[in-house]
Amino acid sequence: MNKNDSDVIQEILIEENYLPAERIEESDIVLVNTCSVRNHAEQRALGYISTLKKWREKKGKALGVVGCMAKRLAGEIISKYPFVDFILGPDSYRKIPRYLGSIIQGQTKIIDTEVGNELYTGICRKSKKVSDFVSITRGCNNFCSYCIVPFVRGGLRSRPVEDILKEVNELVSSGVKDITLLGQNVNEYHYQGVDFPKLLEIVARETGIFRLRFLTSHPKDFDEEIIRVIKENKNICEWFHLPLQSGSDRILRLMNRKYSKADYLIKIEKIKKNIPDATITTDIIVGFPTETEDEFNETIELIKSIEFDDAYMYRYSYRPGTKAGEYPSLPEDVIKERLKILIEIQSQIIKKKTEQMIGRTYEVLFEEKAENGTRGKTRGNKDVIVTQKLRIGSVYKVLITGVRGRTPIGEIV
Ligand code: SAH
Ligand code: SF4
Numbered sequence: 418m419n420k421n422d423s424d425v426i427q428e429i430l431i432e433e434n435y436l437p438a439e440r441i442e443e444s445d446i447v448l449v450n451t452c453s454v455r456n457h458a459e460q461r462a463l464g465y466i467s468t469l470k471k472w473r474e475k476k477g478k479a480l481g482v483v484g485c486m487a488k489r490l491a492g493e494i495i496s497k498y499p500f501v502d503f504i505l506g507p508d509s510y511r512k513i514p515r516y517l518g519s520i521i522q523g524q525t526k527i528i529d530t531e532v533g534n535e536l537y538t539g540i541c542r543k544s545k546k547v548s549d550f551v552s553i554t555r556g557c558n559n560f561c562s563y564c565i566v567p568f569v570r571g572g573l574r575s576r577p578v579e580d581i582l583k584e585v586n587e588l589v590s591s592g593v594k595d596i597t598l599l600g601q602n603v604n605e606y607h608y609q610g611v612d613f614p615k616l617l618e619i620v621a622r623e624t625g626i627f628r629l630r631f632l633t634s635h636p637k638d639f640d641e642e643i644i645r646v647i648k649e650n651k652n653i654c655e656w657f658h659l660p661l662q663s664g665s666d667r668i669l670r671l672m673n674r675k676y677s678k679a680d681y682l683i684k685i686e687k688i689k690k691n692i693p694d695a696t697i698t699t700d701i702i703v704g705f706p707t708e709t710e711d712e713f714n715e716t717i718e719l720i721k722s723i724e725f726d727d728a729y730m731y732r733y734s735y736r737p738g739t740k741a742g743e744y745p746s747l748p749e750d751v752i753k754e755r756l757k758i759l760i761e762i763q764s765q766i767i768k769k770k771t772e773q774m775i776g777r778t779y780e781v782l783f784e785e786k787a788e789n790g791t792r793g794k795t796r797g798n799k800d801v802i803v804t805q806k807l808r809i810g811s812v813y814k815v816l817i818t819g820v821r822g823r824t825p826i827g828e829i830v
Contacts, residue, residue: 421550421599422484423450426510428542433514441472446479446517451486453565455734459486466498473500479520481505481513485569488530495526506530507555507570510537532556532571541584547784547810548628548794549593551584552576553616554600559635561662562673562740563702563733566601573601575608578616585624594782594810595628595794596620603631604638614642621650627812628782628796629653633660637675639684644691654796655692659684660700664719665712668705673740678719685723696797698727703759704752705733706744713755717762726770726797728763732756767823774799774817774825781815781827783807792824802826 426448427437438444449466452458466482473480481503482494488506495504502525503516509529516527536555556571557564585596598620600606606613613631621629629652634643636659647653659681663669666677688695701720703713720728732752735742781801783793791807792800793815801815802824815827 418552418599418601419450419452419484421552422507422510424542424544424550425537425540425552426450426483426513428540429510429513435514435517441469445477446481447472448481448483448513451482451484453485453489453569453736455731456736457734459490462486463494463498466494466501470498470500473502479503479517481516483507483510483513485565488532488569489565491528491530495528503527504530506532508532508535511535511540532569534571534574536574536576536580538577538580541580541587543591544588544593545591546593547782548595548597549588550597550599551581551588552599553581553603553606557601558605559602559675560673560740562671563705563736565736565739568738570601573605575606578608578611578619581616581620582623585620585626589624589626592810594626594812595630595784596626598629598631600631600633602633602635602638604634604640604643614640614646617643617653618646618650621646621653626652630656630798632658634658636661636681636684641687641691644687648691654798655695656698656796656798657688657695658698658700661716661719661723662700662702663705663708663712664716665708668708668712671707671741671744672702672705678715682723694797696726696795696799697723698729698798699723699725700729700731701759702731702733703755704747706741706746708733708747708755717759720759720763720766724766724770725763726799727767730756730759730763768820771799771820771823771825775819776817778814778816778830779827781813783809783811783813785809800824803829805829 451462469480479502482501483505484507487504491504494501502520554573554575556573557567558573560567604613606616662672664678735746779795781793781795783791785792787802790802790804792802813829816830817825817827819826
């Protein structure tokens with residue numbers, strides 16, 4: 418979402434004749450786009466902003482901090498980093514050219530962090546990439562108790578169907594082959610009677626996109642209609658990212674996730690039964706406040722039984738202002754240890770799953786040069802490397818012959 422926002426900002430600036438700089442030393446304006454989802458991301462952004470002080474002291478420079486952390490910590494940033502010129506939340510990017518105009522005329526300390534309505538309708542990005550993202554919703558209404566997103570990005574709103582189609586069509590005609598439809602919970606998309614399965618079907622059928630995916634599905638809303646649409650449209654990839662978060666019903670309730678372990682398992686079974694080759698990935702949070710050893714072990718047992726193809730695993734991060742922020746946190750060393758155990762177990766599962774790919778053939782879309790070869794992706798979003806130097810954007814059937822590190826390697830067949 419954050420990368421996609423940076424692309425939106427770039428498009429807004431390019432339309433106003435600003436040019437992208439290759440390196441900081443060559444640039445007159447730097448915008449730092451920030452994420453608030455975990456404390457670690459914020460600390461890294463703040464650390465990076467401090468390194469820009471020297472650059473900002475040169476003549477004719479302007480420094481902006483934008484995005485979710487800018488929205489959350491505007492006051493703190495302006496007082497601790499007085500060399501920052503402007504601070505904008507995630508809904509204020511259309512105004513960047515206007516604010517830059519004011520800064521050129523000598524104004525500094527502009528703060529604009531209102532959020533709630535912006536969809537960036539009409540801004541259709543151009544792209545030189547093989548795979549790209551298209552945002553279909555902004556914001557979120559779910560208020561999972563640990564999550565800062567609804568506070569910093571505002572409530573859910575859905576982008577008009579025509580606007581999504583226009584952007585996908587433009588990306589397709591500029592050579593993009595793999596598009597991920599993006600939303601905090603794509604399943605809540607709703608625009609003038611078009612729900613998410615319908616939108617997915619329209620984009621798959623009316624745009625000529627080679628591969629279509631979506632991210633993220635909230636397990637509470639994921640339903641069989643999506644499985645049907647995927648089965649009936651060959652260009653929709655059979656990759657499901659369904660963040661589980663925890664394997665304990667009590668923790669899921671405290672997280673305000675609105676599904677139980679049993680509900681989740683039923684959905685996974687439906688996917689596996691209907692699409693045996695499906696790739697299923699997830700997000701897990703360990704060390705949520707009050708999580709007991711037994712409850713953590715329930716998560717471990719569940720990930721062992723489901724065998725996710727991949728997982729983003731996080732230690733719980735306290736986010737001020739959220740409901741979970743009011744609960745007593747677990748000691749840091751307990752949280753760290755649980756994350757270590759989880760990562761170890763999930764790594765073994767990934768290793769096993771990757772080894773199972775050996776001897777099988779996959780359709781691979783090649784996306785970038787790799788050391789001694791070319792790197793591509795399967796429909797299931799798995800990286801694959803071949804030793805040949807292939808054209809970026811080409812598609813081949815690849816027989817997997819081995820594993821290098823965590824990445825399957827193969828030969829074109
Ligand atoms: N909208 C998506 C996720 C957005 S944030 C969804 O509902 O799945 C991406 C992931 O970051 C979440 O799935 C969660 O696992 C993690 N995350 C969010 N807030 C967190 C917090 N306070 N501490 C640790 N992980 C968090
Ligand atoms: Fe955060 Fe939950 Fe919304 Fe995802 S669905 S963005 S985790 S509040």
